[in-house]
Amino acid sequence: MKATLKKATPNPEQSFNIHKDTGHGMLSPWHYHPECELLLIKRSCGTCLIGDHVGPFKHGDLFLFGPNLPHTFRHEKKYMERVDEKRGETVVILFENNTWGDAFLSLPEISPIFKLLNTSKLGLRIKGETRKKVARIADDMLNDCPSRKLINLLSALEIITATKEYDFISSNGFNPGINSVDQGRINTIFEYTFNNFHKKIALVDVAQAINMSKHSFCRYFKLKTKKTYIQFLMEVRIGHACRLLVEEEYNMAEIGYACGYNNISHFYHQFKTLTKKNPLDYRHHYLKTEENKLLI
Incomplete structure (x- = not known):
């Protein structure tokens, strides 16, 4: 695509x-x-x-x-x-x-x-x-x-x-000037990731989706997006977790599992790495902010 x-x-x-x-x-x-x-x-x-x-x-x-x-x-x-x-x-x-x-x-x-x-x-x-x-x-x-x-x-x-x-939103280092072949490959990677982020993803499987070896794919993705695929996958998963935390009544283990984490400690670690808050603090901060808006 x-x-x-x-x-x-x-x-x-x-x-x-x-x-x-x-x-x-x-x-x-x-x-x-x-x-x-x-x-x-x-x-x-x-x-x-x-x-x-x-x-x-x-x-x-x-x-x-x-x-x-x-x-x-x-x-x-x-x-x-x-x-x-x-x-x-x-x-x-x-x-x-x-x-x-x-x-x-x-x-x-x-x-x-x-x-x-x-x-x-x-x-x-x-x-x-x-x-x-x-x-x-x-x-x-x-x-x-x-x-x-x-x-x-x-x-x-x-x-x-x-x-x-x-x-x-985007960083100063992002360069949108990539050719149509690159854009097609990146879109394929995005589609694969969004369709599969809730389960275990192997780098070799993503690489095969664009007909590359695992090592070539890792170098390619980092060159084009300025981040590793593992970092990108973490952002997709944690982004989904943020939405579930504020819009659903799931507990932490259920949210972690729905986002592709079978280990709750790993989920907490990656969530805090990306958001600077643990999941419970993130939910409480959001709810408090919404309450304050109602009082204004």
């Missing part, structure tokens, strides 16, 4: 693309596109791969991706298959850097937004009150008239720029 180059085609009434995806329509392979993307996860959760980042995502998350940043979102099966009001839903806004024209972006008043779009090449996760404000704007844009859509997109970017409430 090769990474997909996607390019949005706006209709004649708009200079950029905005649409809602639901259920299986949310699915996409490891892909990239020349447009910037503002993505709102209205209702879904799972694991995302953005550049060289692997981690969980959940309802309400908001992302801004710069041009040509590879990404994919692995939605939980229940959000794709439901047909009721709890079906998964995302809002996607795709726009060119120069949607408003080069002359407009060269204005001194707009320079902070121009810098934001350049910064977003690593991917940004919007947080705090900024996330809430921009999420409301993005959702409302679906029903706005064409001119209001354009104005509100600019407004959303201005809010993000003014507050700087965001975290970088």
Whole structure:
């Protein structure tokens, strides 16, 4: 499976693309596109791969991706298959850097937004009150008239720029400039890993999926992603564990087993290595944070 180059085609009434995806329509392979993307996860959760980042995502998350940043979102099966009001839903806004024209972006008043779009090449996760404000704007844009859509997109970017409430997602060392053969191989590795992370994975089996020897595969993966496959697999497993900790009532042993760990001590060790917290502290910290939000 090769990474997909996607390019949005706006209709004649708009200079950029905005649409809602639901259920299986949310699915996409490891892909990239020349447009910037503002993505709102209205209702879904799972694991995302953005550049060289692997981690969980959940309802309400908001992302801004710069041009040509590879990404994919692995939605939980229940959000794709439901047909009721709890079906998964995302809002996607795709726009060119120069949607408003080069002359407009060269204005001194707009320079902070121009810098934001350049910064977003690593991917940004919007947080705090900024996330809430921009999420409301993005959702409302679906029903706005064409001119209001354009104005509100600019407004959303201005809010993000003014507050700087965001975290970088991918690392500075990530280089998305890999050829189609590399992208196809990496996508195959991702697919194999997500389909099998809950059980024991042998390096030789992953290597065979892309017709390489074990040692060649290890060198190749480290060269292309700046991390070892073992590290990547740990991130996938712990990312899934983080979601189970905050959204399910499983005990620690059940969560560890569901993520591919037969040894609870090994699960605790890898979880703390990646998150700097043990699983129980992670769950308690999340619940306390949610309680504090309700009190505000």
